[in-house]
Amino acid sequence: MTIQSTLSDVGNLGVSTKVDRAAYLLGLLSLRSELPSELAGLKEIRDRAFSLVRDRAIPSTREEEWRFTDLSGLLQVQFQNSAPSEIGFPQIESFLLPESTNSRLVFVDGVYAPALSAVNDLPDGVLAGNLAAGVQLFPKLYEHLALHPGGEEIFTALNTASFTDGAIVWVPKNQAITPPIHLLFVSTREALCHPRALVVAETGSSVTLVEEYVCLAEGAYFTNPVTEIWLGENAEVRHTRVQRDSVAAFHIGKTAVSQARDSRYDCTTVSLGGKLSRHHLEVYQTGEQTDTKLNGLTIVDGDRLGDTHSLIALSQPYGTANQVNKTIVSDRAHAVFNGRVVVPKAAQLTNAAQLSRNLLLSPKARVDTKPQLEITADNVKCAHGATVSQLEDDEVFYLQSRGIEADQARKLLTYAFAIEVIDRISVASLRNALTQLVRIQSA
Amino acid sequence: MSDVILSVKDLTAEVDGTPILKGFNLEIKAGEIHAIMGPNGSGKSTFSKILAGHPAYTVTGGEIVFQGQNLLELEPDERAKSGVFLAFQYPLEIPGVSNVDFLRVSYNAKRKHEGLDELDAFDFDEVVRSKVTLLKMDPSFLNRSVNEGFSGGEKKRNEILQMALLEPSLGILDEIDSGLDIDALKVVASSVNALKKPENATLIITHYQRLLNYITPDFVHVMANGRILKSGGKDLALELEAKGYDWVLDSQAVGA
Numbered sequence A: 001m002t003i004q005s006t007l008s009d010v011g012n013l014g015v016s017t018k019v020d021r022a023a024y025l026l027g028l029l030s031l032r033s034e035l036p037s038e039l040a041g042l043k044e045i046r047d048r049a050f051s052l053v054r055d056r057a058i059p060s061t062r063e064e065e066w067r068f069t070d071l072s073g074l075l076q077v078q079f080q081n082s083a084p085s086e087i088g089f090p091q092i093e094s095f096l097l098p099e100s101t102n103s104r105l106v107f108v109d110g111v112y113a114p115a116l117s118a119v120n121d122l123p124d125g126v127l128a129g130n131l132a133a134g135v136q137l138f139p140k141l142y143e144h145l146a147l148h149p150g151g152e153e154i155f156t157a158l159n160t161a162s163f164t165d166g167a168i169v170w171v172p173k174n175q176a177i178t179p180p181i182h183l184l185f186v187s188t189r190e191a192l193c194h195p196r197a198l199v200v201a202e203t204g205s206s207v208t209l210v211e212e213y214v215c216l217a218e219g220a221y222f223t224n225p226v227t228e229i230w231l232g233e234n235a236e237v238r239h240t241r242v243q244r245d246s247v248a249a250f251h252i253g254k255t256a257v258s259q260a261r262d263s264r265y266d267c268t269t270v271s272l273g274g275k276l277s278r279h280h281l282e283v284y285q286t287g288e289q290t291d292t293k294l295n296g297l298t299i300v301d302g303d304r305l306g307d308t309h310s311l312i313a314l315s316q317p318y319g320t321a322n323q324v325n326k327t328i329v330s331d332r333a334h335a336v337f338n339g340r341v342v343v344p345k346a347a348q349l350t351n352a353a354q355l356s357r358n359l360l361l362s363p364k365a366r367v368d369t370k371p372q373l374e375i376t377a378d379n380v381k382c383a384h385g386a387t388v389s390q391l392e393d394d395e396v397f398y399l400q401s402r403g404i405e406a407d408q409a410r411k412l413l414t415y416a417f418a419i420e421v422i423d424r425i426s427v428a429s430l431r432n433a434l435t436q437l438v439r440i441q442s443a
Numbered sequence B: 001m002s003d004v005i006l007s008v009k010d011l012t013a014e015v016d017g018t019p020i021l022k023g024f025n026l027e028i029k030a031g032e033i034h035a036i037m038g039p040n041g042s043g044k045s046t047f048s049k050i051l052a053g054h055p056a057y058t059v060t061g062g063e064i065v066f067q068g069q070n071l072l073e074l075e076p077d078e079r080a081k082s083g084v085f086l087a088f089q090y091p092l093e094i095p096g097v098s099n100v101d102f103l104r105v106s107y108n109a110k111r112k113h114e115g116l117d118e119l120d121a122f123d124f125d126e127v128v129r130s131k132v133t134l135l136k137m138d139p140s141f142l143n144r145s146v147n148e149g150f151s152g153g154e155k156k157r158n159e160i161l162q163m164a165l166l167e168p169s170l171g172i173l174d175e176i177d178s179g180l181d182i183d184a185l186k187v188v189a190s191s192v193n194a195l196k197k198p199e200n201a202t203l204i205i206t207h208y209q210r211l212l213n214y215i216t217p218d219f220v221h222v223m224a225n226g227r228i229l230k231s232g233g234k235d236l237a238l239e240l241e242a243k244g245y246d247w248v249l250d251s252q253a254v255g256a
Helices: A005-011 A014-030 A037-054 A089-095 A131-137 A139-143 A154-162 A393-400 A406-422 A428-441 B044-052 B076-082 B099-113 B121-134 B139-143 B152-166 B182-195 B235-243 B246-255
Strands: A104-108 A127-130 A167-171 A181-187 A196-201 A206-215 A226-231 A236-243 A250-259 A264-271 A276-285 A291-300 A305-313 A320-329 A334-343 A351-360 A366-375 A381-389 B004-015 B018-029 B033-037 B058-066 B084-087 B094-098 B170-174 B201-206 B219-224 B227-232
Touching (some): A037 A131, A037 A139, A089 A181, A104 A167, A131 A167, A154 A226, A154 A250, A167 A181, A167 A206, A226 A236, A226 A264, A236 A250, A236 A276, A250 A264, A264 A276, A264 A305, A264 A406, A276 A291, A291 A305, A291 A334, A305 A320, A320 A334, A334 A381, A351 A406, A366 A381, A393 A406, A393 B076, A393 B094, A406 A428, A406 B076, B004 B044, B004 B201, B018 B033, B018 B201, B018 B227, B033 B044, B044 B058, B044 B076, B044 B084, B044 B170, B044 B201, B076 B084, B084 B152, B094 B099, B099 B121, B099 B139, B099 B152, B121 B139, B139 B152, B170 B182, B219 B235, B227 B235, B227 B246, B235 B246
Parallel strands (some): A104 A181, A167 A196, A196 A226, A236 A264, A264 A291, A276 A305, A291 A320, A305 A334, A320 A351, A334 A366, A351 A381, B033 B219, B084 B170
Antiparallel strands (some): B004 B058, B219 B227
């Protein structure tokens, strides 16, 4: 990596901006490796994504979708191809979950690490592995890979044009998997990588998924992951997505979920790292009576930025959607939330609620929140709201009146605000680890 | 050593520039129970919050001496650690913090202040359970988030549990009876009575005489318009119940 300050200067100027942003994106695209022969069937998808990206540019804040999230900082960082790191078990030990001792897939800088993975605790018929191997067993995966709406979004397309492998979890019909499946993506060096995951939960199946992004060193790398999840009829997926990247890193990720009728998707996202992080979370209800729960927590400090762009698209009757997104912003940090809930005319008798709650801990901290309900159905129950607040004096006073010093009272209240989201995580070891992290961050 | 716990002289205070207390005087000695009664807006809740140090109120004159110390110089947490306890009229909910953790942090803050070792979760559990038993509370209370989803009665009992743990020299009960049905009221009152000690004092702030059927005060004060207008024994409360507040206010107007 080199820092080129001249590039960033141009980044803020008129016409030349377009060119430099386009050139920069092309540079990122040119770093992609060849597809392995096993995945030759992906060539068409990849080429299509390539042509989507080729003529475009890194978005600027003049585009509505990127109004609050300035990518100029990314333009200052140059990435090069380098050989993947060799890391051993001891280096990732602290990230492992005892519940997933034998249901774990590890990727190092985007490359599958079979020696660090272990999947011998899964019932017959369940596939958990890497795409290159999985495609032999499940040629059907082509019916699911890169087929979600929203694939033309620039960073999603960049991933689709560039990824060369990924994780696959395939849960057959009526199979309920008890141990959580842990997808661990480890960054070790200052590089660009495109982690990819495909999860298919067939009719009547049930699975718990932990998707986690961690790093071994505080470097300025760029992680651009895409995870696709397909829920069959009456399937249930409990998903926890944890982003603990380096505070110097860039993380722009996508989670796209499709839910067939009667399915239940429960997602908890926790974003703690990243100099600039953005998560696109898109859920498409495609059948009747689907249930979607999204709970998010973003904590940013220093001059970091954390952004969540979510979409819940209902399309059928009797669906429910419930979303709470929380941010804690201190120092000069900046949190962004843009949450769309779309309830078209066909989605009658649905129930949708969305709440954006933001806690500002310093006068220079900033939040831009935009909850949006787009309703054209006329027989629905929908609610949304946003709160931006500092800690309430009355709350601090209540704790003080019990002998707790003001400073400690503020920390306790901040911790409490965060822990409400973390407490939803069903995997105990992960919940405890994150509780500790939040306790330290608010201490 | 004097047995005066609290001495308030000529206290004046305001909120956002509006005077609320206008020359307030009160003396409370060890072992006594005082009740301040008065109509809404008389300033009685304001007085309790000023004692605890709420930042919204500005003291503009007079003094408050608590066990020989100038109370107004202390931060709210220092007051609590020195032995002032305010049971809130509207206890706050703190989702995400378990009641037992909150109680332990509070209990240990006081112990630290007194130069004692802090208790770990295990030892504290024993202490808190003995208090829960004393107050005839459901132990499942402890594992829920502080006041979250508690009924009105549960919140008030939780305040009394905190008071039981912190063993204050001066317990101030701000409208502890408001919103309680008669059964909950009896439980709260008997808990307060159970906690009474000769070296401590209790100040009850209430709008209703009903509570004083269960906690017998040594002194009753009638407050209106930022001042105490009339003081007396427990019979004064009965008189107020029978005649309402107006006769005190009227006699004051005549006297003035």
